[in-house]
Amino acid sequence: MHGLKRPYLGELEMAVLEHLWSNGDFDAKGVYNALGKTRGISHNTIQSTLERLFKKRLLTRQKISHAYVYHAVVSRDELMGRMIKDVVKTISKENTDSMLAAFVDIAAHTDESHLDRLEQLINEYRLKRDTESAS
Known part of the structure; x- marks a missing residue:
């Protein structure tokens, strides 16, 4: 994540990251079962969220059988540190x-x-x- 500008993260993206940090690697179906059903959102929404996080380079993925299994690239502490640095840099001058x-x-x-x-x-x-x- 070094050298990358902190991407904006929405509430669902943060929830997905929290789930992966707390529970390890998952495919879209596993994340949907954990988060999507209780939030009343579709499997496609979860899949799109995982894809966005992958494109933001916060997740890696490995194709296993017919599904991608996602893994968080940055830790909670790394992301928090980066976000705080960006906010401080932007606001404090x-x-x-x-x-x-x-x-x-x-x-x-x-x-x-x-x-x-x-x-x-x-x-x-x-x-x-x-x-x-x-x-």
Whole structure:
């Protein structure tokens, strides 16, 4: 996904990705049985959604017998990171202070331990960066 602009993802596309991340690889029929029936949407809609995600390079597929089996190319964390970077880049321009304040605010309001985790992640990043630059 590196070098690719984040594609817009609709609610159904996100639901399909969530299903694949949580349950592993599926063909269109399996995704339809899990998501389509309860949402009242057709098998063709699920199939089209899988095709869109494949064209956006978020899924790979392998033909097995008469059906494609789909596999998520990016993890939930990778996609979330990419989406956040794109939003921050689009909205903040050069003003990153408000973005940093928003992350701290989200962490503090979610759970106090998230502030500790944020601090730990910052320290891990600095250690990794310093180790790589020393090499």
